[in-house]
Amino acid sequence: MIAFQLAHLKVMTEAAEAAYPLECCGLIAGFRGADDDLVASRIVPSANLATTSHRDSFEVDPKVRFDLMRDLEDTDEDIIGHYHSHPDHPAQPSETDLSMVYEPDLIWIILSVQQARVADTRAFRASGDPVSFAPLDIHTSESNDVQSLETDI
Numbered sequence: 001m002i003a004f005q006l007a008h009l010k011v012m013t014e015a016a017e018a019a020y021p022l023e024c025c026g027l028i029a030g031f032r033g034a035d036d037d038l039v040a041s042r043i044v045p046s047a048n049l050a051t052t053s054h055r056d057s058f059e060v061d062p063k064v065r066f067d068l069m070r071d072l073e074d075t076d077e078d079i080i081g082h083y084h085s086h087p088d089h090p091a092q093p094s095e096t097d098l099s100m101v102y103e104p105d106l107i108w109i110i111l112s113v114q115q116a117r118v119a120d121t122r123a124f125r126a127s128g129d130p131v132s133f134a135p136l137d138i139h140t141s142e143s144n145d146v147q148s149l150e151t152d153i
Helices: 006-019 062-072 095-099 146-152
Strands: 002-005 025-032 038-046 078-087 107-114 117-127 132-136 138-141
Touching: 002 006, 006 025, 006 038, 006 078, 006 107, 006 117, 006 138, 025 062, 038 062, 038 078, 062 078, 095 132, 117 138
Parallel strands: 002 038, 002 138, 078 107
Antiparallel strands: 025 038, 025 078, 107 117, 117 132
16 A cells, blocks of 8 residues: 555646646656555656657656655655556556566556546556556555654554
8 A cells, every 4th residue: 555645646637637638748756655655745747858759658757756855865865656647548557667667666656548537546566477566455545644654654
């Protein structure tokens, strides 16, 4: 399970709708809890630097990643996942997504955008050889207090 504040989902939703009909992307920082449950603490949008079509692929800007890694030094937070949108496609991992699993410990959040509006948001964990995706539950809270989210899971 992964827990988000509603404000986190709003950031991802707004990025996905603004990027439509192209894919948006970004990173998710947070905490790993008991039983491998996760709590998001911040969403960091990125430009999509994919060298192929931005309609069906994404690449997070390495500068965004390195800046976030520096920000997380000496904290309990880690990069726990990334998000991207699927314009006019379901919130399900694609063949392109399967081929891009380089860090299997990162969670994948996929937002389906239909006619410029987010229609569905889903979470996945990659595993196995060959790689496959397993769905994760998404828990939301209106709380701005990350500690309360941590105790919820």
